[in-house]
Amino acid sequence: MGYLKKNDLSKEMQARAKEYLEYLFENNKQTIAEEGEALALLSNNLQSEIKNEINVKIIKTNPLFKSLFGSKFLSMLSNCLEEKICSPNEIIFDVKSLFFIL
Numbered sequence: 001m002g003y004l005k006k007n008d009l010s011k012e013m014q015a016r017a018k019e020y021l022e023y024l025f026e027n028n029k030q031t032i033a034e035e036g037e038a039l040a041l042l043s044n045n046l047q048s049e050i051k052n053e054i055n056v057k058i059i060k061t062n063p064l065f066k067s068l069f070g071s072k073f074l075s076m077l078s079n080c081l082e083e084k085i086c087s088p089n090e091i092i093f094d095v096k097s098l099f100f101i102l
Helices: 004-007 010-028 034-042 045-057 062-067 071-078
Strands: none
Touching: 004 010, 010 034, 034 045, 045 071, 062 071
């Protein structure tokens, strides 16, 4: 699954997702056209764990968060992140939000 490798998920998480999808394919004869469809087939719990692992890695790219907060807090914070796609030169401003721009 390219999506999991691209986001540098742990080997354990990649294996869990792969095993789950293999189970679905064997029992339901599912086929997948795109990565997004594959992720949608995963259980809600596994989708949440994958999102959490990706988001924690993003948060840890910020030296302030990485040095001041522990793993448990970063994991809790990662559950609050939402992905937003913005156009180039779009002005991003919200008094109540913190943005990570990638």
